[in-house]
Amino acid sequence: MAKKNLVVVGNGMVGHKFLQKSIEIGATQDWNLITFCEEPRLAYDRVNLSGYFSGQSAADLSLVEPGFYDQHGVKVYLGDKATKIDRAAKKVISAQGAEVEFDRLVIATGSYPFVPPIAGKDTEGTFVYRTIEDLEAMSAYAEQAKVGVVVGGGLLGLECANALKNMGLTTHVVEFAPRLMPLQVDELGGNILKDQIQALGVTVHTSKSTTEIVSVDGRVQKMVFADGSELFTDMIVFSAGIRPRDEIAKECGLTVGDRGGIVINEQCQTSDPHVYAIGECALHEGKIYGLVAPGYTMATIAAEQICGDGNNTFGGADMSTKLKLMGVDVASFGDAFGQTPGAKVVGITDSIKGTYKKLVVDATGKHLLGGMLVGDASTYGNLLQISQNQIVLPPNPEDLILPAKSGASTSLGVDSFPDSAQICSCNNVTKGDICAAIQADNITDIGTLKKCTTAGTGCGGCVPLVTDLLKLEMKKAGLEVKNNLCEHFDHSRQELYSLVRLEKIMTFTDLLAKHGKGQGCEICKPAIGSILASAWNEQILNPAHVTLQDTNDAFLANIQKDGTYSVIPRIPGGEVTPVALIALGEVARDFGLYTKITGGQRIDLLGARVDQLPAIWQRLIAAGFESGHAYGKALRTVKSCVGSTWCRFGVQDSTTLAIVVEERYRGLRAPHKLKSAVSGCTRECAEAQSKDFGIIATEQGWNLYVCGNGGMKPQHAQLLASDLDQETLIKYIDRFLMFYIQTANRLERTATWLNKLEGGMDYLKAVVIDDCLGIADRLEAEMAHQVATYQCEWQNTLADPQKLARFNHFVNSPEPDPSLLRVEERGQARPPYAHEREVLMAIQNR
Amino acid sequence: MVSASVESQTVNQWITVCQLEQILLNSGVCALVVDKQIAVFRTAAGIYAIDNYDPFSKAYVLSRGLVGDRNGIPKVASPIYKQNFNLQTGECFDDPTVQLSVYPVRVADGQVQVGIA
Numbered sequence: 033m034a035k036k037n038l039v040v041v042g043n044g045m046v047g048h049k050f051l052q053k054s055i056e057i058g059a060t061q062d063w064n065l066i067t068f069c070e071e072p073r074l075a076y077d078r079v080n081l082s083g084y085f086s087g088q089s090a091a092d093l094s095l096v097e098p099g100f101y102d103q104h105g106v107k108v109y110l111g112d113k114a115t116k117i118d119r120a121a122k123k124v125i126s127a128q129g130a131e132v133e134f135d136r137l138v139i140a141t142g143s144y145p146f147v148p149p150i151a152g153k154d155t156e157g158t159f160v161y162r163t164i165e166d167l168e169a170m171s172a173y174a175e176q177a178k179v180g181v182v183v184g185g186g187l188l189g190l191e192c193a194n195a196l197k198n199m200g201l202t203t204h205v206v207e208f209a210p211r212l213m214p215l216q217v218d219e220l221g222g223n224i225l226k227d228q229i230q231a232l233g234v235t236v237h238t239s240k241s242t243t244e245i246v247s248v249d250g251r252v253q254k255m256v257f258a259d260g261s262e263l264f265t266d267m268i269v270f271s272a273g274i275r276p277r278d279e280i281a282k283e284c285g286l287t288v289g290d291r292g293g294i295v296i297n298e299q300c301q302t303s304d305p306h307v308y309a310i311g312e313c314a315l316h317e318g319k320i321y322g323l324v325a326p327g328y329t330m331a332t333i334a335a336e337q338i339c340g341d342g343n344n345t346f347g348g349a350d351m352s353t354k355l356k357l358m359g360v361d362v363a364s365f366g367d368a369f370g371q372t373p374g375a376k377v378v379g380i381t382d383s384i385k386g387t388y389k390k391l392v393v394d395a396t397g398k399h400l401l402g403g404m405l406v407g408d409a410s411t412y413g414n415l416l417q418i419s420q421n422q423i424v425l426p427p428n429p430e431d432l433i434l435p436a437k438s439g440a441s442t443s444l445g446v447d448s449f450p451d452s453a454q455i456c457s458c459n460n461v462t463k464g465d466i467c468a469a470i471q472a473d474n475i476t477d478i479g480t481l482k483k484c485t486t487a488g489t490g491c492g493g494c495v496p497l498v499t500d501l502l503k504l505e506m507k508k509a510g511l512e513v514k515n516n517l518c519e520h521f522d523h524s525r526q527e528l529y530s531l532v533r534l535e536k537i538m539t540f541t542d543l544l545a546k547h548g549k550g551q552g553c554e555i556c557k558p559a560i561g562s563i564l565a566s567a568w569n570e571q572i573l574n575p576a577h578v579t580l581q582d583t584n585d586a587f588l589a590n591i592q593k594d595g596t597y598s599v600i601p602r603i604p605g606g607e608v609t610p611v612a613l614i615a616l617g618e619v620a621r622d623f624g625l626y627t628k629i630t631g632g633q634r635i636d637l638l639g640a641r642v643d644q645l646p647a648i649w650q651r652l653i654a655a656g657f658e659s660g661h662a663y664g665k666a667l668r669t670v671k672s673c674v675g676s677t678w679c680r681f682g683v684q685d686s687t688t689l690a691i692v693v694e695e696r697y698r699g700l701r702a703p704h705k706l707k708s709a710v711s712g713c714t715r716e717c718a719e720a721q722s723k724d725f726g727i728i729a730t731e732q733g734w735n736l737y738v739c740g741n742g743g744m745k746p747q748h749a750q751l752l753a754s755d756l757d758q759e760t761l762i763k764y765i766d767r768f769l770m771f772y773i774q775t776a777n778r779l780e781r782t783a784t785w786l787n788k789l790e791g792g793m794d795y796l797k798a799v800v801i802d803d804c805l806g807i808a809d810r811l812e813a814e815m816a817h818q819v820a821t822y823q824c825e826w827q828n829t830l831a832d833p834q835k836l837a838r839f840n841h842f843v844n845s846p847e848p849d850p851s852l853l854r855v856e857e858r859g860q861a862r863p864p865y866a867h868e869r870e871v872l873m874a875i876q877n878r
Numbered sequence: 879m880v881s882a883s884v885e886s887q888t889v890n891q892w893i894t895v896c897q898l899e900q901i902l903l904n905s906g907v908c909a910l911v912v913d914k915q916i917a918v919f920r921t922a923a924g925i926y927a928i929d930n931y932d933p934f935s936k937a938y939v940l941s942r943g944l945v946g947d948r949n950g951i952p953k954v955a956s957p958i959y960k961q962n963f964n965l966q967t968g969e970c971f972d973d974p975t976v977q978l979s980v981y982p983v984r985v986a987d988g989q990v991q992v993g994i995a
Contacts, residue, residue: 519948519949520946550946550947550950551904551921551922551946551947551952552904552946552947553944553946553947553953553955554943554944554946554955554960554962556946557944557946558944575902578902578905579903579904579905579944579945580944582944582957583939583942583943583957586942587942591939591942591957591958593935593958594935594937595935595937595938595939595942595958642942837900841908841938842907842908842909842910842915843895843896843900843901843907843908843909843918844895844909844910845910847910849915849938851915851937866936
């Protein structure tokens with residue numbers, strides 16, 4: 033039997049989900065899958081669109097695995113919009129003239145942003161926020177803008193405001209309703225939310241109705257409001273709600289609602305039983321669902337209706353949501369506004385902490401009907417389950433939202449949920465599904481669990497619950513939840529660090545004898561070598577430590593692909609005298625080293641043989657250089673701009689501070705490399721916000737940012753403290769670094785460490801600034817010891833014949849490694865590529 | 879002190895490469911034996927000799943790898959891409975199709991000697 037055609041109009045999140053589900057249940061046996069995608073790229077994660085501004089690329093946002101459609105024979109009309117449905121001929125016609133016959137058709141056209149009919153709404157400088165193209169247009173325009181306004185204070189509007197703020201604009205949000213997020217929170221919650229958002233530097237205007245957008249030279253200049261007030265701005269983004277894209281359905285005579293939306297029944301069928309509609313374009317019992325989870329549910333149900341058993345139907349969806357808007361939690365679930373007759377309310381407002389928590393309970397006080405949380409939604413997952421599964425409330429329901437008092441935990445944990453409890457609402461995964469997967473496959477890590485069950489792979493809001501479940505199941509199975517360093521130590525890095533400190537253990541051999549087994553390996557040796565250095569700061573090439581070091585540390589240089597090393601002397605703050613620079617050039621010339629400027633304002637000399645390193649360093653030290661620790665998991669560089677010394681914008685002397693900071697922390701060994709920078713003004717030329725700790729000058733002092741990094745997974749640093757004097761600044765950095773060194777996992781950079789740190793930035797502030805653990809004095813003393821015991825590792829090595837004896841290639845010959853070859857490129861020597869090596873070897877052997 | 883796996887190889891000549899104390903316990907050195915680069919390792923359990931050539935990085939670096947054990951079997955990790963090699967057999971733990979040569983090695987009168995045919 034010939035296959036039938038199943039055509040999907042629209043390849044957004046929901047359209048893709050439909051195809052994915054269909055394929056999963058075996059649709060490709062009987063159906064040709066065909067889809068139209070109007071945008072130039074396949075389905076991507078619109079929910080996390082603002083991630084595009086924090087460094088995620090279009091590819092990161094993509095929901096379609098490369099090759100997925102090809103692999104399953106899905107025909108995609110990319111960049112081609114379906115414009116017409118001919119229901120009589122059962123054909124879809126596209127903008128580019130394609131005509132595709134269908135046996136079943138699914139409309140997943142989504143929605144478009146609603147732009148209120150304001151005079152001047154189409155002026156240059158006005159935008160909407162829906163697609164990657166919209167974002168690109170916004171960010172291009174923002175480069176020459178200083179002020180940006182978002183019209184609409186709902187979920188998307190606030191996301192968008194965050195994007196504008198990240199682009200460096202002075203940002204305003206204008207909301208027509210008397211509060212932000214009017215659909216999710218009530219007045220009290222709205223006030224708290226407004227305070228929180230304003231504290232982040234976004235100005236919020238509520239109860240404002242825009243009447244006109246005034247332009248100058250054809251570009252946006254200001255907005256005029258109904259109350260006569262005005263707001264000057266360079267650009268405006270409309271995010272005032274969505275409207276279903278139902279034109280294609282309307283034109284072919286399908287029933288649509290009075291205010292838009294393609295009417296569907298519980299099978300997701302439109303008024304034509306061969307045509308289905310899902311997602312934001314669909315109208316079910318008078319409701320448009322503007323969230324992704326109900327869209328996904330419809331996609332699943334429609335796929336099952338068309339290609340599967342069709343047992344499930346759509347009975348409306350829960351609008352419970354948990355969001356993080358500019359770092360502020362907002363959640364609402366169930367009957368959040370207490371509309372059920374007899375409903376009672378328990379609420380706690382804390383305008384000091386900036387939190388609002390409200391529970392709606394039924395007339396008997398036994399069951400939770402709904403609630404809302406602003407500022408802290410950590411209990412959302414639990415509360416949602418309690419309400420959805422009708423779990424009987426404790427005698428004092430307020431205990432569920434009161435801050436946990438030490439010793440008295442009243443949370444109804446994940447253990448109390450029934451197996452039918454839906455943990456992941458994006459992908460409809462129940463507690464039973466998750467537990468079954470854990471047991472069947474003996475899963476012990478969250479990554480595998482997510483992959484196996486898809487739980488937590490949608491919005492990610494349920495990940496804490498999924499993690500709790502995993503831990504619980506592992507405990508039940510008698511498995512210990514462990515974070516062991518390797519097979520030689522049944523301890524985590526943090527535990528080993530504490531043991532070393534508490535028991536004053538000075539060597540690996542001693543630690544292995546007391547707390548480990550076997551001989552050690554390339555995992556535990558360098559990690560413990562680093563712990564010992566962080567704790568006691570003995571020279572890493574001392575006989576007791578040298579065999580623990582990775583080759584970079586063992587030879588105080590960075591190994592390259594052919595076994596030679598690169599040499600990077602310290603150039604504090606990136607400041608170098610012409611005389612020193614010449615000396616560096618002479619060394620490079622005399623040893624034939626390939627020379628390149630690094631990203632950290634230093635100079636890299638590459639291609640040094642192991643036997644050349646001491647002679648190179650003899651020369652460098654004579655010229656006044658010292659070891660740069662580019663080879664170590666240690667402080668690398670403190671980058672700086674020229675600051676107030678030269679720059680007409682500089683407000684502080686950033687170069688001098690960078691040198692002070694670099695010289696204070698040089699040689700400090702840590703779980704991973706540490707990078708820093710100091711900028712002399714808010715223009716941030718030193719890129720301090722991409723560093724493990726970065727410092728930015730203000731008129732009043734210094735702002736300290738921590739836990740940023742570039743590299744594979746870039747992350748912006750976050751503000752730890754503002755307007756510090758230099759002494760306080762150094763004190764906070766001391767505490768921060770030592771706290772990181774004490775608690776991080778092996779090879780965990782500060783950004784990842786912070787992401788995993790329970791309590792996050794607030795907790796880190798409490799430790800570093802408020803000293804909530806009472807350890808600040810100790811951390812400072814530990815750092816003082818590091819600073820006082822610093823020695824240049826190369827100077828120390830050159831003075832010790834025993835250490836120098838290792839710097840040769842052969843133990844029994846002074847010859848260098850005969851396999852090393854060089855070719856010249858752009859006037860410098862480099863190692864040959866494989867094909868060049870063959871030729872060179874042939875010449876050599878002739 | 880001779881490692882077990884190489885006893886069967888015929889040795890016609892023992893070449894002294896260094897004094898035992900020139901190899902720090904739990905580390906390695908590279909010896910030039912005739913024209914060959916051989917990595918010699920010293921652990922508490924004995925002396926081992928394998929190729930210095932790392933077939934993954936194609937560089938002569940294994941003597942500079944970290945020495946340790948996996949479930950009691952002595953091993954070295956390549957300093958370039960960290961593949962682990964069995965010091966007794968030369969087998970790669972991470973890719974059993976990769977096999978390094980193992981050489982006869984002994985300590986006589988405090989001298990480390992590599993045997994050649």
